[in-house]
Amino acid sequence: MIRFDRVTFTYDGCARPALRDVELTVDEGELCLVAGRTGVGKSTLLGAVNGLVPHFTGGHLQGEVSVDGLATHTLPPQELAHVVGRVGQDPLSGFVTDTVEEELAYTMEQLAIEPKVMRKRVEETLDLLGIADLRHRALRTLSGGQQQRVAIGSVLTAHPRVLVLDEPTSALDPTAAEEVLAAVTRLVHDLGTTVLVAEHRMERVLQYADRLVHVGDDGRVREGSPAALMRDCDVAPPVVRLGRLAGWDPLPLSVRDARRAARALRDRLGDAAPDEPPATGGEAALTARRVRVTYGDTVAVRDVDVVLESGHVTALMGRNGSGKSSLLWALQGSGSRRSGTVSVQGRDPGDVPARVARGLVGLVPQTASDLLYLERVEQECAQADAESGAAPGTCRGLLDALAPGVPADRHPRDLSEGQQLALVLAVQLTSAPGVVLLDEPTRGLDYHAKEAFALLVRRLAAEGRAVVVATHDVEFVARAADRVTVMAEGEVVADGATADIVVSSPAFAPQVAKVLAPGRWLTVEQVDRALAGAAAGEPA
Incomplete structure (x- = not known):
């Protein structure tokens, strides 16, 4: 054919x-x-x-x-x-x-x-x-x-x-x-x-x-x-990587196949528990009260309260149309907000000039190419360094961490979808403020690029920033998020530590959690560390 x-x-x-x-x-x-x-x-x-x-x-x-x-x-x-x-x-x-x-x-x-x-x-x-x-x-x-x-x-x-x-x-x-x-x-x-x-x-x-x-x-x-x-x-998806780690032959291609082979792996893990991030971060970097967003007669966000802590990565999840993007734009200040308050460093991003608001809350939107306007990748990177007052090469270093090998002389709109997204992420993160909001940032990124991006997100949190990632990518959430907030019809319906929320969810559970349920395992890396510790005789 x-x-x-x-x-x-x-x-x-x-x-x-x-x-x-x-x-x-x-x-x-x-x-x-x-x-x-x-x-x-x-x-x-x-x-x-x-x-x-x-x-x-x-x-x-x-x-x-x-x-x-x-x-x-x-x-x-x-x-x-x-x-x-x-x-x-x-x-x-x-x-x-x-x-x-x-x-x-x-x-x-x-x-x-x-x-x-x-x-x-x-x-x-x-x-x-x-x-x-x-x-x-x-x-x-x-x-x-x-x-x-x-x-x-x-x-x-x-x-x-x-x-x-x-x-x-x-x-x-x-x-x-x-x-x-x-x-x-x-x-x-x-x-x-x-x-x-x-x-x-x-x-x-x-x-x-x-x-x-x-x-x-x-x-x-x-x-x-x-x-x-x-x-x-x-x-390779997590279920295949888990099969490689466990030495399964043939390698599983689905959760169902992996569960059938996982009994021996569960026995090897025994009573070991996965390492999990702390339940709380630092001080409140952003506090929002009773935020409501409407479009005509449609209520997109319904009286939502949000507290984002410094040093924490929060994943914002929910089905398409649940209000995630509307909430992010309302928190950033330039989006529609019918009522409610947002406070960052004692100021409301919606009540200050745009230049000041960007210094309080940064947002990377879903459509990355909207933010690309120069003719070469190197120009976009240099402009980002200049606007943020960063050392020359800072933006390019972030880009190489996300998508290595992007040609410096290529027109940004000639890049692939994933490369464009990586470039915009690098541009925005060059001058990242204390609160960073990312709307579907992993679209178009392969597993390696997502892993590098997860490390970058964790580094932003380690520097004391509050990071929110609105995403449908459950595998990325398992790798990067400390906390998960789930929205439905404009309301928050679940909020808590990542494992508490996703392990019991048929829709949002990552593959490793489905294979090793009822344990709280989320990633192949957690399993690898536990097996290495058991082999070295470390206590669980």
Whole structure:
């Protein structure tokens, strides 16, 4: 169905190819997971399948990519729409109509499909994806998971034989992600659709994949069964890393497989307890009382109280649309706040000039590229150093810790999604104030970059800052957070130490917690330290 024949692709102005000598064949009806470090070329590989590479991106393509016998370099993407459907990382930015039903029909209108056929396909797609009750809803009123399913449906109505998904769950809460993946696997199993999906949160997708394609740092590709490649793959979800640590063979690809093999590991751990951060941090760095945020008649945040302690990392969790981002913007001062008070160093960030407010509370928004406005990475870094009064090279050092190897002379908007996010994080953290708010900062980051970012977040806390991370990434929360606050419908429904909140939650528990339940283990690193201590004869 999909064939890469000795494909090498180089972007204009780049010395190194993004893809090098790629030989790959994907059969009909396969779900193929594309994995690799941030910025190695996964999106380039996906873009070559429907002709965005090189028709839209430019650059030099050697070799041939063909889909269902059609060479993609000879046809523009619109001529391949009936064969390949592509859904990007941000579904809302790709919508062109106002309602669900109109969006599902739009692609067919462009393909001049007869109205009777269009109506039939819309109904079939609504039922297939379980969104029939949303047909008349405005797209902007949908949750993230609903938007993602509509985006998939909008390309499915053209009856493509191949579906390309670029990080389809990166912005979704765990429950919404499961809904989207259930819809995707149904397409594979029931309709024989060939699916290519790139996803950094491999723990969500790996168990469903028929094949794994790994893109290396040099642009070369390895492919094979997930179980075989996971033995030495440089990116691996926690359940695989736990299997490697425990010496399990075969390696588990799902929590269910790991639990079946975990009895001996539980016996080895015995009565050992995981090391956990202290329950409290330092003094209150930010105090908010009865914060309410409304948009017209909709209450986004409902009389919420918040106390952020210096030296603490708090994870703000909850399903899409629960009010997390609205609360962060209200705390930062520039967002809408109907009522309530926020105090940082005796001042309300909403009542002082913007320059002063940035010195009290810093916020990194979800859409990182909005904050990039210069022409080269090195200019962004130098500007961040100058504006914050930091030593030259400070911002670049932070960037290298998050995403090593980002070219200094590259235009920021030519970077991958993960590299852009890493750059904005570095820019903002260069002048980090006493309170740092981060809204979905790990989108687009691979496991290594997230680990480096977790260390950076912990370092910020160790320096006495209060850090809040709004995120759906349960594995990052397990690694970085001291405390978890869960929101639902604008209210705080749970608040406490990380282990207290996530271990007992089916939605927010990390993989290690699910495998080793009812213990309070959250990360592979905790297990590793406990086993090392037991081997050395240290008391639990």
